[in-house]
Amino acid sequence: MLSRTADHLFWMCRYIERAENTARMLHVNTQLALLPRDAAVHRQSWQAMLRLFELEDDFAARYNDPEPQAVIHFMVRDADNPSSIYACLRACRENARAVRGSLTTELWETINLTWLTLLRDLDEGVLERNPEQFFEWIKRRAHLVRGVTENTMLVDEALHFMRLGSQLERADNMARMLDVRFHEHEALAGGGAPAAQGKALDADAGEFYRWSAILSCVSALEVYRKVYRDVVTPSRVAELLVLNTTLPSSLVALVRGVRESLARVANDRSAETERQAGLLLAELEYGRIEDILRGPGLHRFLTNFLARINHLGTRIGSDFLLPLSA
């Protein structure tokens, strides 16, 4: 297939994932804001969200306090913020439009209608009236796009580039979210590596809500219960979201998807990219959470993971997506 087409498909999927991820984060934060906690803690969780997207400076340049309304506005409506839901869905739709001939009619119409409905809903103030409903809607549209993709697109190269885009973006988002939340946790616990102690959180209701919020954010709270049948502890949360191969949004499952799709689109330049993906996958597949927490610590582990995932993205770009000359 055309390199340019593959590029548009790849980015189309990254952007819808990013929009969904933003919606999930905002959703959890709005829910957390309903808990009786002091203002500083609330403030911190909005601040953490901006840090996660590496947008603290951008935000500070144009807004005052990271109070909820401002952050939500910035992360949903702000057309100049490339990570806002508006900007992501616009980019998703523009990429889709550029290759609409390579998409099934149903997929194109799903994406187009998502964009048109977003414009209407933002215009009609649905976000302000009922933010939860709005964020739920974004999630459902992203699910719909994935469902329509997997159920109508041919399982060929095009689909594999779309999967690559989705998986890399989700892996990136998941790693960032874990990193920021664990960092927050460690800071609150006064340094050290409390996560490593596998401390039960029932003593601290605030902590419980924080961790369960992370799990709900990635729709994994019930899954956690099912897998562990026990109280929520940070180390298990990390284990589930990083190393559990049966959880579709875990880092290991996503990297496995990346490796599989790479094998399907392989060309004569992509061997090194495949090797690097395979290596990363092996480390996750055979890794143990105790070793990660005791060894590098989760923060360094995730920083390293993010760097490697982004490097894979760059390599995929140069192996497949950038137009090559004769």
Added chain:
Amino acid sequence: MSEAVAEKTISERAFNEMLDEGGQVRPHYRAFAQWLAAQPPQAMAARRLEADLNFRRIGITFSMAGDADGTERLIPFDLIPRVIPAAEWRWLDRGLKQRVRALNMFIHDIYHDHDIVRAGIVPPEQVFLNAQYRPEMQDVTVAENIYCHIAGIDLVRANAGEFYVLEDNLRVPSGVSYMLENRKMSMRLMPEMFSRERVAPVAHYPDMLLDNLREVAPRNIDDPTVVVLTPGMYNSAYFEHAFLAQQMGVELVEGKDLFVDQNTVYMRTTRGPQRVDVIYRRVDDDFLDPLTFRGDSALGVPGLLSACRARRITLANAIGTGLADDKSTYLFVPDMIRFYLGEEPILSNVPTWQCSRPKELSHVLAHLPELVVKEVHGAGGYGMLVGPTASRAEIEAFRARIQANPAHYIAQPTLALSTTPTYVESGVAPRHVDLRPYVLCGKEIRTVPGGLCRVALKEGSLVVNSSQGGGTKDTWVLEE
């Protein structure tokens, strides 16, 4: 408020496709008129709304030069079809094929032996001084001697109902996607009509187009690679380019996706370069190859012309067809038919005055308020004067432009284009229509029944172009 005037407006005088002079429904419209009369107004309003929503969801939009930030507009779709009886279509079809066959022979002749010029039928300056003449194509052989693979011939019906060819579009005629989508929409909104009437299908057009393109591949291989070349997603007809590529199952490429090496054209794919044999190009000649034509073009492919000259690629349409669809060449088409085919033209031209001829110029200048004046190289309904609806000041401004450069203009009588009942704000009213059938030329010449019917939605307007507030209708050719 002015009183209703007794004098008939141009729309009332025009031939009404649905009603005869006595106000009776014509036989081929009877089933539709009965059905329409039985529809409650709310049901029709709901259908119109549904059509609008669907077109938006499907994203059948176009953007116009001058629209801020690429605003996308819908071309209004009118629910009331234009209906054509089978016998009338058969006759039109013969006329269209005859005309396009002669036009292709003309282009071939012009880029080879110039017989028609030597025979004194077309003056040499008409050909060789024409801005659309491409000397680079002289003596270049193209597959099957076909230059114009896809033609859109604009037909109008005037006065007592006689058909005229208004324009031949031989470069990159657009609109066929609307023909196809309009049909889908009317089948969706009025399914019962399609079980009552035998409406000739059009949905096989993309398959025909693909067959046609594969037939003209430059080398004899089983599976030639066809692509559609688009200027990109900001082009006003981008929807159509993407649509046709998808329907044919071929790649939609931009200039930057292609490159030429050793006179062979390749596209850049995820698995390396892949050879291309046929390019259905929707990019104008001027932008096709920056090495030969406009050097500032980022839409084209450097070296494409030489690949073409080396017969390593087929461009559809070929470079240089614009010569034959120029409004001053139009005058000669009936003579071309006689010269190349030895036949009398089936379809007539609109009587046309050429302002380059002094006698005709003075006639034109003396009758401007009655005439339609067009730029010879113009397209899209831009740069034209419709005398009867123009203000005195507009007429005088146009007069000055004609006098400054007479050879750039032709004039025609203002034809009262036929009308079809159309939904407008005040209800259903007659609006002027034209018809653009599409003619495909490969090893044989093919059409699909009907074509794109364009309708001028403004009251009294005779300009049907979408850029000038025109809409479209489905066209039903009834089978017997």
